[in-house]
Amino acid sequence: MKLPFSQPQRLLAALLVFAAVVLAGCGFSTEDSGGGSNDSGPEGITLYSGRIPAAIGPAVDSYEAEADRDVKVRFAETADLAATLVEEGDASPADAFFAQEPGAIAAVAEAGLLTKLPQNILDMVPARYRDPEGRWVGVTGRARVIAYNKDVVSESELPPAPFGLTAPKWKDRVGWSPASSSMQEYVTALRARYGDDRTRQWLEEMVDNGAVSFPDNVTIRDAIAKGEIDVGLINHYYVAQAIGEEGPDYPVAVYFPPGGLGSLMLLTSVGVLESSDRKPEAFAFVRSLLSDKSQQFFTSSSKEYPLAKGARPDPSLSVPINQIPVSDSSLVDLKELQGTIELMQESGAL
Amino acid sequence: MLGARPAPVWLLGAGAVVGLAAVLPAAYLAVVVFGDFSAALETALSSRALETLLRTAALTAAVVVTSVAIALPIGWLTVRTDLPGRRLWAVLCTLPLVIPSYVGAYLLVAALGPNGMVQEALGVDRLPSIYGFTGAWLVLTLFTYPLVLIPLRATLRRIDPQLEDAARAMGRSPLEVFRTVVLPQLWPVIAAGSLLVALFTISDFGAVSILRFRSFTSEIYIAYQSSFDRVAAAALGAVLVVAMLALLFASSKVRGAKAVHRLGPGTLRPAPPYRLGRWRWPALAFCSLIVLVAFALPVGVLIYWASKGISTGSTSLNTIAALGGNSLLIAAWAAAIGAVAALAVAALVVRYPSPASRLVERLSHAGYALPGILVALGLVFFATRAVPALYQTIALLVFAMTIHYLPLAIGPTASSLLQLSPRIEEAARGMGRGQAEVFRTITIPLARGGMMAGAALVFLHAMKELTVTLILSPIGFKTLATDIWTQTTYGFYEASAIPALVLLAVAAIPVYLLSEQGAAPP
DSSP: OOOSSOHHHHHHHHHHHHHHHHHHHTOOOBOOSTTOOOOOOSEEEEEEESSOGGGTHHHHHHHHHHHTOEEEEEEOOHHHHHHHHHHHGGGOOOSEEEESSHHHHHHHHHTTOBOOOOHHHHTTSOGGGBOTTSSEEEEEEEEEEEEEETTTOOGGGSOSSGGGGGSGGGTTTEEEOTTSHHHHHHHHHHHHHHHHHHHHHHHHHHHHTTOEEOSSHHHHHHHHHTTSOSEEEEETHHHHHHHHHHOTTOSEEEEOOSSTTTTOEEEEEEEEBTTOSOHHHHHHHHHHHTSHHHHHHHHHHHOOEEOSTTOOOOTTOOSOGGGSOOOSSOTTOHHHHHHHHHHHHHTTOO | OGGGSOOOHHHHHHHHHHHHHHTHHHHHHHHHHHHTHHHHHHHHTSHHHHHHHHHHHHHHHHHHHHHHHHHHHHHHHHHHBOOTTHHHHHHHHHGGGGSOHHHHHHHHHHHHSTTOHHHHHHTOSOOOOOTTHHHHHHHHHHHHTHHHHHHHHHHHHHSOHHHHHHHHHTTOOHHHHIIIIIHHHHHHHHHHHHHHHHHHHHHOOHHHHHTTOOOHHHHHHHHHHTTOOHHHHHHHHHHHHHHHHHHHHHHHHHHTTOOOSOOSSSOOOOOOOBOOGGGHHHHHHHHHHHHIIIIIHHHHHHHHHHHHHHHTTOOOHHHHHHHHHHHHHHHHHHHHHHHHHHHHHHHHHHHSOSHHHHHHHHHHHTTTSSOHHHHHHHHHHHHHHHOGGGTTSHHHHHHHHHHHHHHHHHHHHHHHHHTSOHHHHHHHHHTTOOHHHHIIIIIHHHHHHHHHHHHHHHHHHHHHOOHHHHHHSOTTBOOHHHHHHHHHHTTOHHHHHHHHHHHHHHHHHHHHHHHTTTOSOO
């Protein structure tokens, strides 16, 4: 006679039932904002954040304390959140969206989901760091730079612009991330400044020169640190973070190429949803992100450039912000981005 | 014959509910695709999409073949031979399933990549590149072959040794007996396991992105992350659904409606183990190699990272416990509901084959072929429009996990039903019991083994799931998987190692039980 359950089956059933009942009984645990402070005030806005908790938590906490409001934050990849906002449409629970990449917030703005920000917010940021139509403002900036292994390469060897990385000297030594949005923003800016032909030529030469494709900035940085490649095109602050973690002996350094848009500024930005019924609060939150205190947090913790007028970059950022170019092309134009993808695909980079 | 009867209305109704639920993400794709049909068609039929499809098909075929090539010998060795420590090997060889593919890929790069740990240990200048096809093939094989091994071992245990005895008595060599008698009985279960491996491979994003293999899901992510083009992404997703239907069709051709239940009377006689003799050394070497590469190596790297993470004091045990509790909650609910839903589908398909039941089976596989982002967005689309009160609740998250991983539960449940002779049910019907009563008192108890195995598989995958959790969970709800994501986004691997190890430990429990499935003598 066969028992209805074998012993392992009984154990498994017991485990599942136990887990479901006990956990459902005592509810589930959620944490407050990224910073993890639990002094919840009255219910406040909901933020969709493409930045991870450690990169935004203290800024949210300081707004919560000042406004006596409890901010709820959903963390995910910026592009996934943008796609989610588009599907949610008017039914979105989000009041504000903090994007890591300009393309994502442009997509949300293009879908008609962002409201125009009040002039007193727009005035807090120089015009070149915000949407010409006033639907979002830049909060921090990251420079596209050349990272290199300082044990193998000296800074004086590096070319004055990324265009120079197609020289035979750099064959099979360069890492890039064609699938990442930061690389694509850079290519978009190249097209606007130098035209499609010059850009295509550079992309093709990079491919021919054995540029190694990585999925993102972090993997390029780590590959340089391990000696897998010697130089790479990445965002500057990833290296600063690694030096913070690993100490001054960390083998990777950054170089801001003076030419060829070599240190292009990429923006992280925030916008307020048209569907929000807490717009005044959401505006107050945006103002808080642009306040001295939050701007100071961003630049000192993640070594990004603060974009609010009057904010001072971290002392470790030796290149002044006004020497870092922004794109001539309007990054809000998604058609430009589509054109970039096609160009990169045709040239074999993507 | 029971199979010829029409399915009872309540069972058909239950199956229809499950099928409709599971097809929601695919329905969302249809809505988007038909919103801009010409653009969608252009993307789906572009030469780039076709090239990527072929590349993905090649990867899928390779992963399936090697998964079977690993699972078949291990399954046979651990069930039918006197391999020393075979029960331990069975558990160890099933454990790689707990390692999420993105973690496995990171670890493979750390271990076998350029200037990685192995290269340093060997002191050589260069190892063969693991990037591209090779790496994706290796990682996906190593971490999914247990999907073939688990049902294979369950079936091997239940094979009647009388046929083999007869074949041997006729003077056939052991190899011939295996090829002509054992293997034909295994094809259906190999096909079912291969289907799961294949669907996992085409829907995986974590491993292929880290290992720089441009598969179909990479194209879908490029469509979202680069050009924010939802029509292109949906069109590519629709191609995956079609590919899934083709795989399902191929798999069902192999499986057929083969009756694998025994016809003879009496209880199953346990098969005497084959004596390996000197062959046990290569057998042990093979098992050791697989366990070393697919389990010991990745876990070793994680423990090394975790030890560095603990020394910097970045992890709070309370937080980890809360995260583990959340992961467990979601996974347990998805497993329980998935098992019940799978029973409805499996019972329809196995006991009442008809065009309607085949349709239900196909619909219920739709969510597994799609990458998590499309499943999540599909439910965002429908939930915000139809049931806004449920949007971003635990209930919706569990629902999403259940439909995403449902086929994992259908396979084993269907297998266990196939091995049951319908004559038992017929006999009960003959004694005047109603269909519902027979189902409750005979079918469910006898299908429990398969349901449990299916529930454990859903549990395991729901523990590892990332994108669906990030988008559909209640706000502020974090799991072990989301914590690993948070840490690795900026490359803090040491800090991510502790939640990863806890995830492995929790997921190892159902895996252990799976490998013991039916280990007790019948």
